[in-house]
Amino acid sequence: MDRRDLLKAGAAGVAGTLLGALPAGAEPSAFPPGFLWGTSTSAYQVEGRGDRRADSIWDVFCRLPGTIADHSNGDIACDHYHRYPEDIALMARAGLKAYRFSISWPRVLPEGTGQPDAKGLDFYSRLVDTALKAGIEPWVCLYHWDLPQALQDRGGWGERAIAGWFADYARLMARHLGDRVTRWIMLNEPSVVAVMGHGLGEHAPGFRSRAKMFAAMHHQNLAQGRALSALRAAGGGRFRLGTILSLQPVRPGGGLDANRPAAAMWDALWNRAFLDPLFHGHYPALIEPFAAPLVQPGDLAEIRQPIDFLGVNYYGPMYQRADPAGIIGTNWGAMPADMKKTAMGWPVDPSALVELLVELRDRYGNPTIYVTENGAFYRDRTGSDGRVDDRARIAYLRDHIAACRRALAHGVDLRGYFIWTILDNFEWAHGYTARFGIVQVNRATMERTPKESYDWFGAVARANAA
Ligand code: FCB
Numbered sequence: 001m002d003r004r005d006l007l008k009a010g011a012a013g014v015a016g017t018l019l020g021a022l023p024a025g026a027e028p029s030a031f032p033p034g035f036l037w038g039t040s041t042s043a044y045q046v047e048g049r050g051d052r053r054a055d056s057i058w059d060v061f062c063r064l065p066g067t068i069a070d071h072s073n074g075d076i077a078c079d080h081y082h083r084y085p086e087d088i089a090l091m092a093r094a095g096l097k098a099y100r101f102s103i104s105w106p107r108v109l110p111e112g113t114g115q116p117d118a119k120g121l122d123f124y125s126r127l128v129d130t131a132l133k134a135g136i137e138p139w140v141c142l143y144h145w146d147l148p149q150a151l152q153d154r155g156g157w158g159e160r161a162i163a164g165w166f167a168d169y170a171r172l173m174a175r176h177l178g179d180r181v182t183r184w185i186m187l188n189e190p191s192v193v194a195v196m197g198h199g200l201g202e203h204a205p206g207f208r209s210r211a212k213m214f215a216a217m218h219h220q221n222l223a224q225g226r227a228l229s230a231l232r233a234a235g236g237g238r239f240r241l242g243t244i245l246s247l248q249p250v251r252p253g254g255g256l257d258a259n260r261p262a263a264a265m266w267d268a269l270w271n272r273a274f275l276d277p278l279f280h281g282h283y284p285a286l287i288e289p290f291a292a293p294l295v296q297p298g299d300l301a302e303i304r305q306p307i308d309f310l311g312v313n314y315y316g317p318m319y320q321r322a323d324p325a326g327i328i329g330t331n332w333g334a335m336p337a338d339m340k341k342t343a344m345g346w347p348v349d350p351s352a353l354v355e356l357l358v359e360l361r362d363r364y365g366n367p368t369i370y371v372t373e374n375g376a377f378y379r380d381r382t383g384s385d386g387r388v389d390d391r392a393r394i395a396y397l398r399d400h401i402a403a404c405r406r407a408l409a410h411g412v413d414l415r416g417y418f419i420w421t422i423l424d425n426f427e428w429a430h431g432y433t434a435r436f437g438i439v440q441v442n443r444a445t446m447e448r449t450p451k452e453s454y455d456w457f458g459a460v461a462r463a464n465a466a
Contacts, residue, residue, distance in 0.1 A: 030464055031405065036416030037461035038098030038137075039091060040373050042144035042188065044074045045425040047104060050081030051119055054110035056146035057156070058428075061204035070431035078423045078441050083448075084127050090439060090448060091422060092134040094458030095465060099136045100372060100418055101127065102144035102188065103173060105151075112151035113165050121176050128180050139418075140177060141185040141244065142170055142227065145193060145204070145428075152205055157193065157216035166223035167230040174234040182240050185372075186227050189246040189313060190220035191270050199327045202429055210290075210327055217287075218294040221277050225303040244311030244372050245274050247360075249352045253321030253333015262330040266320040269328055277303045279364040290328075309415070310364075311372030314356065314400070316347040342376040344434055348396060350403035357407040357414060368413045374400050375420035377427070377434045380451060388440050388451035397457060419457055423448070 044058050062073035080087055091099055105112065107120035124140075131138045143166070147156055151165060174184070187193075196203040199213030207213075224243055231241055250267040252259035268286035276284050281304035283291040321333030335341075340348040353374075360367060378392040397419065407414055424437035432443060438454040441447070 032408065034415070035464060036098050036137075036370065037464065038096050038100060038139070038416060038418040039422040040100040040139075040141075040418045040420055041080070041422060041425065042102045042141070042146075043104035043107070044077070044144070044146040045421075045427070046078040046080040046087075046101075046423060047074070047107075048077040048079045048081050049075050050107070050123065052107075052117070053104055053120070054106040055149040056104065056106045057149055057152045057204035058146050060149050060152075061206055064206065067206065068429055068431045069433050072426065072431035074426045076446075077426050079446050080423070081123065083446065085130055086448065087422065088127075088130050088134050088136060090450070090454075091136055094438075094454060095462035096458075097136060097461075097465075098139055098183075098416065098418065099131050100139035100141060100183075100185070102141040102146075104146055105143065105169060106146065106148035108172065109148065109169055110150065112148035112154075113168060116172060124173075124177060128177055132180060137183065138177075138181050139183040139185060140173065140181050141188050142166070142173060143186065144188040145197070147205075156205060157198065157219050158212050160219055160222070162219050163223040163226045167226040170227040171230050171234055174231055174239075178234060178239070182235075182238055184231050184235075184239055184241050185311060186224045186241070186243040187220055188244045188311075190217065190224070190274055192246055193220060194273075195270065195327075208327075213327065214287075214290045215294060217273055218291055218299075221274065221303045222299055224278070225305050228305040228307065229302070240308040242307050242309035242311055242370075243278070244313055245271070246313045246315075247271050247275075247356055248315070249317040249356050249359075251317055251319050251333075251335075253319045253335075255336065256321070259321045259333055262320045262322040262333070265328055266318065266330050270318065275360075275364060278305065278307070279367070280304065307367070309368045309370055310360070311370050312357070312360070313373035313420070314353050314371060315374065315376075317349050317352040319347075342392075342396065343379050344377045344430075346376075348376070348399075350399040353400060353403040354406045354410070357404075357412045358410050361410070361412050366411070366413050368415055370416040370418065371404060371414065372418045373420040374417065375436045375438075377436050380435070380440065382440075386449070388449055390438075390451045390453045393438070393451070393453045394456045397453065397460075401460060 062068050108116055128138045194213050194216040198207045198216040201208040228241055231239055250263045252263045268284040272284040273287045281300045319333040319335045320330045323331035335347050376393055376396040380388045380390045382388050421436050423439050424435035424441045427434040438451050440449040
């Protein structure tokens, strides 16, 4: 029996056996019935252009020199546009019950507003039908970073009118898919869009401006609120509405007390500037002075919305230090010297996930939560037998899934776990150099090869199926 079979054998028994020795704590022996196992992708990262798709800000950003590590782009990506039946079959074979994907806004609305493209709409209709047929629930995310360039030309997230454009687009999608789709996600990680896209210039549209960063923060919050109301009205009670945040506990760089204010500031920007308005109807005090010039009467009431679930994307904590030259007086700080890291250089800290989930329980009224992204880039090794050995990824997943079980034991209302991600794909500024998939994609042939983590994760999902 080789290692892979051993894993399978473990999974066939009790999930606790499979998960191995868990860190101390009161873990339930298995996940509760109905706990949902799924995977997430995003349009720009996997689809490719397909038949036709108007430019998004990422197409334009990729053409700028020096933006993408390997000078690549999403023109082909994983060609999911054509190969989605095979990809959905892979999900089904792994026992996954939910597929979260995003709609490419410029594919369905080339101008961002106005006349939809029938071919673009039809693609998502077929995708939804194929998932449903495979017994997989489609979770539709409306915005995963690929804004139509036509809207960027009109001011993009810097322009307040985008709240209306986004709500109209949400209504359009509800009209086309709402007979089959009940799960709707407004935004993916608005903090990344604001900070990396508008503040630090590392993502599209590539601005380095504090003013643009805060405008993007507020207008995303506003757009999200308006789209939530629009879909609540459109769904007639059938829709389950939510949004997704990248949440990362923030620690003082170098463990220094002197960096505590910097950590608090970054926490306010990265986490609370999105959580507090949504759940409490106000910006955190540290963000208030920056938000005030943007907030108009009625905005905060529109942003504060009941949601059916919060999606949490979790990869690791962040470290910040004081730096007067930084975008808000802070900068990346040193993590503990003994911290384990992924090949991305990101810290591996599953216990910070428990801490984060428990904090959400306490501060925001125990919302229903799904971990909508978690996963890691490690360099895979392909053996002479063609097997893709990614045991480092398996260890990462095992420890984070164990953390989810600990959070459940603490009374967190956690309902599911979506792995990032099924396929190696276009990892934004890293291009194709950073690979998070549990399935390898040959860039020349597009051939899909499941890695050992695919078998492992499938075994976990099946062992814990409802
Ligand atoms: C998240 C993004 C996702 C992917 C992972 C690694 O921040 O939502 O698209 O890039 O990171």
